[in-house]
Amino acid sequence: xxxxxxxxxxxxxxxxxxxxxxxxxxxxxxxxxxxxxxxxxxxxxxxxxxxxxxxxxxxxxxxxxxxxxxxxxxxxxxxxxxxxxxxxxxxxxxxxxxxxxxxxxxxxxxxxxxxxxxxxxxxxxxxxxxxxxxxxxxxxxxxxxxxxxxxxxxxxxxxxxxxxxxxxxxxxxxxxxxxxxxxxxxxxxxxxxxxxxxxxxxxxxxxxxxxxxxxxxxxxxxxxxxxxxxxxxxxxxxxxxxxxxxxxxxxxxxxxxxxxxxxxxxxxxxxxxxxxxxxxxxxxxxxxxxxxxxxxxxxxxxxxxxxxxxxxxxxxxxxxxxxxxxxxxxxxxxxxxxxxxxxxxxxxxxxxxxxxxxxxxxxxxxxxxxxxxxxxxxxxxxxxxxxxxxxxxxxxxxxxxxxxxxxxxxxxxxxxxxxxxxxxxxxxxxxxxxxxxxxxxxxxxxxxxxxxxxxxxxxxxxxxxxxxxxxxxxxxxxxxxxxxxxxxxxxxxxxx
Numbered sequence: 032x033x034x035x036x037x038x039x040x041x042x043x044x045x046x047x048x049x050x051x052x053x054x055x056x057x058x059x060x061x062x063x064x065x066x067x068x069x070x071x072x073x074x075x076x077x078x079x080x081x082x083x084x085x086x087x088x089x090x091x092x093x094x095x096x097x098x099x100x101x102x103x104x105x106x107x108x109x110x111x112x113x114x115x116x117x118x119x120x121x122x123x124x125x126x127x128x129x130x131x132x133x134x135x136x137x138x139x140x141x142x143x144x145x146x147x148x149x150x151x152x153x154x155x156x157x158x159x160x161x162x163x164x165x166x167x168x169x170x171x172x173x174x175x176x177x178x179x180x181x182x183x184x185x186x187x188x189x190x191x192x193x194x195x196x197x198x199x200x201x202x203x204x205x206x207x208x209x210x211x212x213x214x215x216x217x218x219x220x221x222x223x224x225x226x227x228x229x230x231x232x233x234x235x236x237x238x239x240x241x242x243x244x245x246x247x248x249x250x251x252x253x254x255x256x257x258x259x260x261x262x263x264x265x266x267x268x269x270x271x272x273x274x275x276x277x278x279x280x281x282x283x284x285x286x287x288x289x290x291x292x293x294x295x296x297x298x299x300x301x302x303x304x305x306x307x308x309x310x311x312x313x314x315x316x317x318x319x320x321x322x323x324x325x326x327x328x329x330x331x332x333x334x335x336x337x338x339x340x341x342x343x344x345x346x347x348x349x350x351x352x353x354x355x356x357x358x359x360x361x362x363x364x365x366x367x368x369x370x371x372x373x374x375x376x377x378x379x380x381x382x383x384x385x386x387x388x389x390x391x392x393x394x395x396x397x398x399x400x401x402x403x404x405x406x407x408x409x410x411x412x413x414x415x416x417x418x419x420x421x422x423x424x425x426x427x428x429x430x431x432x433x434x435x436x437x438x439x440x441x442x443x444x445x446x447x448x449x450x451x452x453x454x455x456x457x458x459x460x461x462x463x464x465x466x467x468x469x470x471x472x473x474x475x476x477x478x479x480x481x482x483x484x485x486x487x488x489x490x491x492x493x494x495x496x497x498x499x500x501x502x503x504x505x506x507x508x509x510x511x512x513x514x515x516x517x518x519x520x521x522x523x524x525x526x527x
Contacts, residue, residue: 032287032409034359035319036328038379039226041079041218044105044130045072046096047113048121048161051088057151061086063191064113064155067139070185071111074208078215079106086113093120097127106218107519109211110165111135112158118168125174131519132169132176133214136162137183137207144194152193177214177518181207210511217515220379223328224520225254227375230325232260232332233345235366241499242367244450249368252456253520257368258325262334262341268324269317269344280312284350287357289415291435294472303420303432307347311432314344315351322360329361329375331368346431349405350418353434356385357409363501364405369448369456373503374408376516377446382505383411385438387445389500390477392486396468399486401445401504402477405434411506413439413467416476438465438478444509445480447502451523458517458524459498461489462508478504492527 047068054061065086072083082103084096100108108130110121125132136159143156162178169176184204188196198204229249235242246257292302303311322330330352336342352362361374363386370386377384385408390400407416416436447459463482470477482489510526517524 032354032357035322035355036359038219038359039223041107041215041222042103042105043075043079043081043215043218044084044100044103044108044128045075045081045111046084046087046108046124047071047111048116049086049088049113050116050120053114053154057154059191060114060151060154063189066189067113067183068111070183071109071135074184075109075211075215078212079219087120087124088116090119090123093123094127097124100124100128100130105130106222107131107133107214109133109135111137112161112165114154115157115160118161118164121165122168122172125169126172131218132174133211134162134165134176134178135211136178136180138181139183139185139198140192140194140196141182141198141201141203142194148193152191155191179207179210184208213512213515216380216512217519220376220516221254221519223379224375227255227328228258228326229255229368229371230258230260230322230327230330231366231368232265232330233262233334233366236333237335239365241449242365242369244369245454246368248450248454248456249372252522253372255372258327260321260325262344265317265321266341266344268320269314271320272313272316276316277309277312280316281308283354284308284312284315284418287354287409287415288350288418288434291417291419294419301420303418307420307432308418311347311350314347315354318348318351318355322355327360329371330355331363331366331371333364333366349431349433352406353409353416356406362406364403365501367499367501369450369499370501370503373446373448376513377503377505377509378408380505380509380512382444382507382509383408384446384503384505385411385476387476387502387504390471390475392490393468393479394486396466396479396481397485398466398468398479398481399489400470400477400479401502402437402470402475403501404475407434407436407476411438411504412436434476435472436476437470438504439506440465440467441506442508443480444505444507444513445502446505446509446513447498449497449499451497456522458513458522459493459496459502460510460513460524460526461493462510496525496527
């Protein structure tokens with residue numbers, strides 16, 4: 032489904048470091064290193080908007096590079112170790128530009144042609160030589176840094192080389208470029224959140240103390256803006272919905288969902304009535320109008336009325352908010368804006384991000400069952416999600432249409448965002464495997480997840496991290512990616 036708001040691409044800085052003393056001594060060396068620099072620039076352009084300073088080979092050019100990156104408001108700077116260089120060349124770059132620094136220690140060839148390699152060709156290979164010096168200088172200057180080690184990944188050997196430099200299919204190159212892509216993606220997450228508007232509609236589910244958040248704290252630690260929304264705001268858009276809008280939305284709903292019959296096991300889960308589907312479609316149109324008009328990137332919502340019009344409005348929420356999830360607008364129930372943040376991070380990365388909590392443990396299958404009564408992220412569904420009419424929204428007022436689905440089998444990662452006693456956000460991350468196993472036919476999303484430990488041991492580790500009871504479920508093993516997001520956003524993270 033086309034995203035309503037595309038995530039922002041990272042603004043990526045890149046320079047290659049060298050030593051100007053070498054250029055007059057060894058003909059062709061500088062041009063060779065510049066060709067490596069341009070190769071890296073081209074690869075990085077797949078991940079964001081690239082600002083390439085070129086060669087930093089003196090303290091003066093290092094200062095110029097720092098100012099260049101500041102002028103271009105980069106989110107991250109890759110420092111390519113092209114040959115040996117002194118730490119005094121590159122330290123000014125990062126003293127002036129405070130964007131996160133990632134050092135690229137990417138050797139062009141797996142091994143040198145020892146019998147015919149002279150000093151000039153060797154200098155194009157000794158890229159790991161300066162890294163200890165740089166790490167020492169950065170540490171003593173209190174400059175955080177990260178290092179990606181491996182092979183450069185060239186698709187062919189350049190004329191300058193003596194050895195075979197085609198390494199694009201080598202695991203050391205594949206792994207290195209996966210890390211680089213994740214750093215760029217993490218920088219894109221940070222930039223997107225700094226320009227995001229999170230809607231908070233209604234209020235919290237009363238008594239869910241883990242849900243309550245300091246909205247100023249959220250903006251202070253992530254950069255996102257929180258827009259307080261009232262049910263009357265949504266009702267304004269609802270009054271603008273036409274019959275044509277509803278007809279088109281019902282067609283969209285029919286293409287995305289399977290309309291269920293009565294549940295064979297749960298008497299409150301029935302085939303949706305035409306009236307319920309009509310109302311869900313009408314409310315879904317209003318939800319999308321509100322998101323577009325208010326320029327929202329996310330909506331956290333909950334309303335608990337007393338047989339009033341707004342209770343009727345919220346009865347149609349789940350279908351529309353599930354569609355918005357698929358369109359890149361992270362929507363979380365029960366007012367859980369922290370989990371909306373987790374869902375948004377997963378969605379920016381193209382990994383889904385569905386609203387979940389513990390459904391139960393299955394000790395025979397060695398799984399935890401995770402799910403919720405909505406909203407679901409359709410992009411990670413195994414087949415078409417099912418719509419069921421709910422006679423009762425358990426634990427809430429009213430009735431309506433809910434989504435029943437499970438996540439496609441394969442690797443998954445949970446991302447929970449909680450708040451600690453000192454008022455800091457914290458990520459809780461765990462990887463597992465979604466398996467195809469029976470679920471309840473009760474109008475809720477449910478998926479069996481097999482983690483490394485059995486359910487009791489897994490919960491021993493999970494609960495001690497003081498999580499919220501909701502989390503985002505993403506597809507793929509994304510531990511490394513989410514840890515990079517946490518590092519760039521200066522948010523503590525725990526993997527278990």
